[in-house]
Amino acid sequence: MKFKAPCTSANLGVGFDVFGLCLNEPYDIIEIKEDEGIIIESDLNIEQKKNVAYVVAKKMIEDFKLKGVRIKIKKGVKPGSGLGSSAASSAGTAVAINELYNLKLSKLELVEYASLGEELASGDKHYDNVAPAIFGGFTIIANKKPLDIIKIDVDLNIIIALPDITINTKKAREILPKCYKLEDVVNNLGKASAVVYAFLKDKERLKYIMDDKLAEPYRGKLIPNYFEVKNILKDKVYAISISGSGPAIIAFPKEDCANEVKEVLKEYYGNVIETCVGKGVECLKN
Ligand SMILES: Nc1ncnc2c1ncn2[C@@H]1O[C@H](COP(=O)(O)OP(=O)(O)O)[C@@H](O)[C@H]1O
Numbered sequence: 595m596k597f598k599a600p601c602t603s604a605n606l607g608v609g610f611d612v613f614g615l616c617l618n619e620p621y622d623i624i625e626i627k628e629d630e631g632i633i634i635e636s637d638l639n640i641e642q643k644k645n646v647a648y649v650v651a652k653k654m655i656e657d658f659k660l661k662g663v664r665i666k667i668k669k670g671v672k673p674g675s676g677l678g679s680s681a682a683s684s685a686g687t688a689v690a691i692n693e694l695y696n697l698k699l700s701k702l703e704l705v706e707y708a709s710l711g712e713e714l715a716s717g718d719k720h721y722d723n724v725a726p727a728i729f730g731g732f733t734i735i736a737n738k739k740p741l742d743i744i745k746i747d748v749d750l751n752i753i754i755a756l757p758d759i760t761i762n763t764k765k766a767r768e769i770l771p772k773c774y775k776l777e778d779v780v781n782n783l784g785k786a787s788a789v790v791y792a793f794l795k796d797k798e799r800l801k802y803i804m805d806d807k808l809a810e811p812y813r814g815k816l817i818p819n820y821f822e823v824k825n826i827l828k829d830k831v832y833a834i835s836i837s838g839s840g841p842a843i844i845a846f847p848k849e850d851c852a853n854e855v856k857e858v859l860k861e862y863y864g865n866v867i868e869t870c871v872g873k874g875v876e877c878l879k880n
């Protein structure tokens with residue numbers, strides 16, 4: 595069987611560890627078949643037990659007493675880009691094993707299995723990439739225990755800039771403060787609520803994505819020219835922000851400004867991807 599496992603953009607500015615958006619591309623291609631034990635082949639230069647796909651497969655095989663799997667992963671985006679590269683492989687593996695062995699797990703259960711990969715990759719069980727990778731669309735982690743995810747279908751043009759540096763999510767989490775000022779927390783609460791409304795009814799209010807006080811002030815400095823580019827583009831986009839922990843930047847261009855936004859991002863960062871909202875992991879071949 596063959597699956598498309600999409601990249602995702604977490605946080606969307608003010609929704610740290612809560613908001614996530616599935617992208618139509620880039621994506622991993624995951625091929626799976628029955629085998630003895632666990633065999634992971636990937637184009638990453640890491641031993642198989644360090645591959646997020648391994649920990650997800652191991653737990654599912656133990657829990658359901660399965661024979662085993664051979665999984666081949668072709669990466670669509672390099673790890674440490676801020677586009678949920680590890681989540682794409684984790685989510686793709688969970689969905690692929692579910693389909694191969696006809697386990698009939700719910701999406702919430704699949705997100706729980708996939709989150710084991712995120713724990714390995716970033717040292718923290720954050721669900722904001724694996725949730726949209728499995729559900730598609732825009733997702734909200736409403737509660738972690740028990741896990742409750744809200745999915746909203748959205749339709750938006752997206753431009754991603756991929757600066758040519760790597761930011762390790764684990765390290766980008768470690769540089770964040772352990773305590774915040776109440777006014778900063780209140781700022782994000784109000785604006786995150788408005789972003790949900792924006793996705794449902796009023797795109798103009800996506801502008802609140804751009805006012806994050808919890809992560810961007812600390813992480814923006816790690817991305818060359820980030821604040822300058824954000825300032826140049828702020829009136830040509832509904833919103834622009836760091837994607838996940840960066841360095842990728844996600845922009846939602848206004849309808850008549852897409853080319854201009856693309857050109858500015860190209861000029862600063864070279865590598866630009868135009869895409870739209872994705873549907874989550876999809877089976878390409880049975
Ligand atoms: N299948 C995989 N795909 C991507 N990264 C993986 C995979 N397996 C293990 N990793 C590890 O996960 C880490 C990348 O995760 P992270 O820094 O969160 O980047 P990203 O935001 O791209 O997921 C790297 O240390 C990488 O080696």
Ligand SMILES: N[C@@H](CCOP(=O)(O)O)C(=O)O
Nearest residue numbers: 604611676677678763838839
């Ligand atoms: N909420 C997480 C999201 C990390 O996303 P990634 O794509 O950079 O792995 C965080 O901001 O740490």
